Amino acid sequence: MDQTYDVVVLGAGSTGENVADTVVRGGLTAVLVEDELVGGECSYWACMPSKALLRGTEVLAEARAVDGARQAVTGEQDVAATLARRDSFTSNWDDAGQVEWVRGAGIDLVRGRGRLAGERAVVVTGPDGAETRLIARHAVAVCTGSTAAMPPIDGLAQVQAWSPREATSAKETPRRLLILGGGYVGCEMATAWQALGSRVTLLQRDDRLLPKAEPAAGKAVTAALRAGGVDVRLDTDVTSARRQGDEVVLTVTSEGGRQEEVRGDELLVAVGRAARTRDIGLDTVGLAPGDPLQVDDTLQVRDRPWLYGVGDVNGRRQLTHMGKYQARQAGAAIVGRARGEDVDTSDWSPFVATADRYATPSVVFTIPQVASVGRTSADAEDAGLPHRVVEIPLKVAGSSLFADDYEGTAIAVVDTEREVLLGVTFVGPAVAELLQAATMAVVGEVPIARLWHAVPAYPTVSEIWLRLLEAYRG
């Protein structure tokens, strides 16, 4: 049976939910199609469980860094309680709460696997095999997210490797955990599971961890992981994988061409994400399955004015908050176009996701944290922008109060022609909450001369802003 809505949203992750919510608030009707759990990756297998796994370790590290408090930490982290707290943050993998929110927001929900079936049409195969055909008056928003990428390593498909899903939902600590990939997931999961009792080996192909961040970030995280007992191997290629009894055995070529075998009980593969576009009927509208959806800044697919690709599926910025931002911008564009209004597509208009390109904030929740926004020094260099990099230790009265022997780094990339910030990175304990001020300065293109009037309260870690300005002035 056909059902018609103004907007059909394929995938009810954090992105899809926000597209539907925005268009319904704009007066349109919307339906969400979901095959697994409403809420998607972030709620059940990514942000929430991973951060819940890390939080206890972070709190203990903070307490141990303050003389007087340190003496009170006399026991070990309770692993069972940590895993139980993680389970509560995923609502024990039950999406009833999110389904209730969807209903309350005035959005319809159809459970099942959806596929495009020509222009403006989506066919959903329900759990019972029954098919529902959904027709969109104005737009179909594809928000199907991403899955873990698997590198072409001999034997890897046969070793039952963990994806990030298994790493964030594991019910017990693996005795020895091998991790392939030293990006966001690899670094966060190495921090979490080493602290929860695993012996972790982190195998990174690049010559540093977190290679897309400022070099100081990878350096600090490598040092901290090694100090915590993680065997971090850089410049390392895994050439084959096999199971031998209960063990996973990897053949690795390390720095200098040395070959050896590395053994563990589980292997987590975390080498990036692949857009989930393989089996969603893109061929029925003349697009190639498997690739990220190519979209403009309103998240509209080129030459398909009724089709949008929002969130992880377009590969622009694979972060929950950026997917939700894209959802708000795309939703506004869909509503505006449905009303026949002029949709302004210039940078920073209410209908475009400009921050994807110039002002994306992110936090790697390692210990120390890495919080960054906008362009790194390498990005500014690649873009040929006139710039200067100011890199200083994060040492102010506020940080020395926060922790004894506080160590951190602050980096500002300044456009020397326009005298505005292009990007900022903080590396250090609990720097995540410094990030929004930096994001506002980058998005607002606040002139350096005006930032001198943004006086940080004393004694807070934010005093680092003053030090950055002083270092820039020289």
Ligand SMILES: Cc1cc2nc3c(=O)[nH]c(=O)nc-3n(C[C@H](O)[C@H](O)[C@H](O)COP(=O)(O)OP(=O)(O)OC[C@H]3O[C@@H](n4cnc5c(N)ncnc54)[C@H](O)[C@@H]3O)c2cc1C
């Ligand atoms: C371990 C890990 C930790 C992370 N931590 C953070 C973090 O701390 N902060 C952060 O900002 N980002 C984090 N991320 C990234 C974040 O999880 C993603 O950017 C975010 O979940 C993307 O949301 P999405 O809605 O675009 O996709 P998804 O959450 O993947 O949602 C897509 C939805 O579509 C459904 N779907 C797919 N195909 C179909 C179909 N054919 N029919 C019906 N339904 C379908 C899926 O079931 C899913 O529910 C993390 C990622 C990982 C792997």
Ligand SMILES: NC(=O)c1ccc[n+]([C@@H]2O[C@H](COP(=O)([O-])OP(=O)(O)OC[C@H]3O[C@@H](n4cnc5c(N)ncnc54)[C@H](O)[C@@H]3O)[C@@H](O)[C@H]2O)c1
């Ligand atoms: N805190 C957060 O916001 C957070 C946390 C986790 C994930 N995420 C999002 O999810 C995305 C995916 O995370 P990820 O860690 O899987 O990807 P990533 O792109 O962050 O890192 C992948 C790493 O794997 C390495 N690599 C690639 N192929 C390899 C190989 N064959 N052997 C060894 N190393 C190899 C790369 O050098 C890279 O450093 C992130 O880019 C981010 O957008 C965000």
